[in-house]
Amino acid sequence: MDILVTGGTGYIGSHTCVELLQAGHKVIIVDNLSNSRADVVDKLRTITGLTPVFYKADVENRAALREIFAAHRPEAVIHFAGLKAVGESCRLPLKYYRCNLDATLSLLEVMEEFGCKRLVFSSSATVYGPDNPVPYTESMPARVATNPYGWTKIMIEQILRDHTAADPAFSAVLLRYFNPIGAHTSGLLGDDPNGIPNNLMPYISRVAAGKLPHLTVFGDDYPTPDGTGLRDYLHVVDLAKGHLKALEYAAQHTGAEAFNLGTGRGVSVLELVHTFEKVNGVPVPYVIGPRRDGDLACCWANAEKAARLLGWTAEMTLEDMCRDSWNFVKNA
Numbered sequence: 001m002d003i004l005v006t007g008g009t010g011y012i013g014s015h016t017c018v019e020l021l022q023a024g025h026k027v028i029i030v031d032n033l034s035n036s037r038a039d040v041v042d043k044l045r046t047i048t049g050l051t052p053v054f055y056k057a058d059v060e061n062r063a064a065l066r067e068i069f070a071a072h073r074p075e076a077v078i079h080f081a082g083l084k085a086v087g088e089s090c091r092l093p094l095k096y097y098r099c100n101l102d103a104t105l106s107l108l109e110v111m112e113e114f115g116c117k118r119l120v121f122s123s124s125a126t127v128y129g130p131d132n133p134v135p136y137t138e139s140m141p142a143r144v145a146t147n148p149y150g151w152t153k154i155m156i157e158q159i160l161r162d163h164t165a166a167d168p169a170f171s172a173v174l175l176r177y178f179n180p181i182g183a184h185t186s187g188l189l190g191d192d193p194n195g196i197p198n199n200l201m202p203y204i205s206r207v208a209a210g211k212l213p214h215l216t217v218f219g220d221d222y223p224t225p226d227g228t229g230l231r232d233y234l235h236v237v238d239l240a241k242g243h244l245k246a247l248e249y250a251a252q253h254t255g256a257e258a259f260n261l262g263t264g265r266g267v268s269v270l271e272l273v274h275t276f277e278k279v280n281g282v283p284v285p286y287v288i289g290p291r292r293d294g295d296l297a298c299c300w301a302n303a304e305k306a307a308r309l310l311g312w313t314a315e316m317t318l319e320d321m322c323r324d325s326w327n328f329v330k331n332a
């Protein structure tokens with residue numbers, strides 16, 4: 001199948017491109033490189049022996065998208081492109097609403113023009129907001145976010161529900177990711193944020209590499225077994241594979257359907273730190289600091305729906321995630 005991948009040189013997109021290429025799909029990447037590098041395309045070739053088509057273009061740019069659709073007539077789209085930094089979205093909300101909503105609207109309009117009816121969208125566990133109890137299930141209300149980034153995900157989910165209601169031939173799979181970490185086993189692809197990382201695993205890796213002095217654990221007084229926050233970490237390669245299952249689902253169904261992609265297990269900050277140290281034999285010095293504003297104590301998935309309807313479950317362990325994250329950083 002010919003599949004257009006927006007944001008395909010990014011962290012999750014690049015791992016998904018590996019799986020798509022290895023499964024025999026033709027991959028057309030559209031990325032403006034605002035948060036990734038063009039050499040990812042060479043790395044995809046090194047890993048798979050196959051070359052994706054790459055366009056440096058902004059998904060908000062309808063004229064550019066039209067040309068790409070006219071040239072390739074993709075049967076399906078996986079839409080990763082968007083801005084994703086929670087803190088930045090609080091400082092620059094207009095930028096986030098403009099980029100994430102415009103990109104999606106442009107994409108949907110051009111898909112409509114070219115009769116492309118299948119979309120897999122990168123949503124997030126953040127749509128469950130602060131009020132639902134864990135574990136989150138897809139039937140829970142997902143209508144309140146705690147920051148502009150989260151609101152863009154809620155809004156885009158709603159746009160996709162409205163669009164599929166208006167076009168009964170359209171299929172949208174909303175994948176609500178939990179916390180992807182880890183990297184490709186080749187060590188060539190991984191999460192490499194610019195500047196000081198916001199997320200836990202890239203921070204741990206940089207501390208382990210001696211590039212940052214210590215990790216600050218944001219709070220040890222949460223109502224959890226060791227007092228630190230619980231998250232549902234899953235390996236990015238498992239997550240990537242979920243997109244192939246979602247494409248199969250989209251080929252057989254119409255309408256908008258949401259799926260959690262997580263392991264179904266909550267892991268604490270300290271459990272992740274200690275697992276990383278043990279698996280990789282490197283120390284990760286840390287200090288306990290205050291809670292981070294807006295953080296939830298706990299966030300993990302009920303992962304049954306994806307298992308039942310997509311035939312997808314996360315298979316890789318926390319040890320795999322820690323080993324592969326470190327393998328990527330120490331090779332960088």
Ligand code: NAD
Pocket residue numbers: 006007008009010011012013030031032033034035036057058059060079080081082083084099103122123124125177178179180
């Ligand atoms: P990423 O920043 O590594 O990848 C996003 C890619 O999109 C980047 O390569 C960037 O250059 C590109 N991009 C951004 N805006 C664009 C635009 N307007 N036009 C073209 N390209 C554009 O992020 P990621 O971690 O791979 O996340 C992918 C998607 O998954 C995002 O939508 C994100 O919100 C969502 N998500 C990520 C996580 C996570 O923890 N990483 C969790 C939940 C949801």
Ligand code: UDP
Pocket residue numbers: 179198199200201203215216217218219228229230231269292295299
């Ligand atoms: N965290 C931490 N120190 C850091 C970064 C994160 O203690 O430098 C904690 C954070 O409070 C949360 C967990 O690690 O409990 C995961 O945070 P991350 O930002 O990676 O994901 P999110 O909170 O968005 O799910």
